[in-house]
Amino acid sequence: MGTEVVVEGLTKKFGSSLIWKDVSLTIPAGEISVMLGPSGTGKSVFLKTLIGLLKPNEGHIWIQGVDIATCKEKDLYEIRKLFGVLFQDGAMFGSMNLYDNVAFPLREHTKKSESEIRQIVMDKMELVGLSGAEMKLPGEISGGMRKRAGLARALVLDPEILLIDEPDSGLDPVRTSYINQLFIDLNAQIDATFLIVTHDINTARTVPDNIGLLYHKHLAMFGPR
Ligand SMILES: Nc1ncnc2c1ncn2[C@@H]1O[C@H](COP(=O)(O)OP(=O)(O)OP(=O)(O)O)[C@@H](O)[C@H]1O
Numbered sequence: 001m002g003t004e005v006v007v008e009g010l011t012k013k014f015g016s017s018l019i020w021k022d023v024s025l026t027i028p029a030g031e032i033s034v035m036l037g038p039s040g041t042g043k044s045v046f047l048k049t050l051i052g053l054l055k056p057n058e059g060h061i062w063i064q065g066v067d068i069a070t071c072k073e074k075d076l077y078e079i080r081k082l083f084g085v086l087f088q089d090g091a092m093f094g095s096m097n098l099y100d101n102v103a104f105p106l107r108e109h110t111k112k113s114e115s116e117i118r119q120i121v122m123d124k125m126e127l128v129g130l131s132g133a134e135m136k137l138p139g140e141i142s143g144g145m146r147k148r149a150g151l152a153r154a155l156v157l158d159p160e161i162l163l164i165d166e167p168d169s170g171l172d173p174v175r176t177s178y179i180n181q182l183f184i185d186l187n188a189q190i191d192a193t194f195l196i197v198t199h200d201i202n203t204a205r206t207v208p209d210n211i212g213l214l215y216h217k218h219l220a221m222f223g224p225r
């Protein structure tokens with residue numbers, strides 16, 4: 001069903017430099033939301049704050065009754081298991097083939113057997129259109145394929161919340177629309193809550209149920225597309 005994320009009065013500074021202030025919104029369960037904003041407005045910082053990699057200076061982030069802005073490290077560790085994250089650069093391990101990259105979270109966080117892992121990895125690779133590329137290294141494939149491999153890896157633990165950072169950066173329009181269509185199809189199939197951050201207006205126009213805009217250090221709007 002996915003999980004809603006409730007953000008209340010969130011403010012983030014680095015030293016004395018304000019990134020954004022008083023951001024409040026509810027990211028609806030199971031829907032696709034896009035946060036749009038020019039480069040440097042703090043979209044990646046926002047995603048990292050949502051998964052607890054960065055601490056906000058003020059505010060709350062409620063997920064299943066836990067405020068991840070203030071909770072203990074131990075609770076944060078549990079809540080993190082609900083997330084799948086596709087980082088801006090794909091964040092693949094360069095020396096591992098795609099199979100091992102996608103299998104990594106399963107080997108790290110579950111006690112599944114290698115044959116169970118194999119089934120899940122092959123299934124997710126197929127879902128993102130990468131069947132047959134399992135043995136390739138990240139350096140041997142295109143940027144679009146790397147993003148899809150990152151997406152497969154973000155999906156292996158069956159996340160309730162999927163965070164996606166600039167799926168369209170570095171991709172040509174054809175590959176951008178391919179991966180955007182993939183998000184729409186995927187959302188219909190798995191029902192997780194999707195949050196995509198991007199500066200691509202076309203993505204914001206075509207993909208989401210809801211759109212937000214980060215602008216001039218605050219959330220200028222958030223609502224149904
Ligand atoms: N760990 C950090 N320490 C200090 N400043 C940081 C840190 N991370 C990000 N920043 C600053 O926060 C601001 C927002 O950065 P962020 O990467 O979130 O922008 P963005 O909206 O994702 O941009 P882009 O569209 O180019 O990816 C930038 O000015 C950046 O220099």
Ligand SMILES: [Mg+2]
Nearest residue numbers: 043044088166
């Ligand atoms: Mg960014």
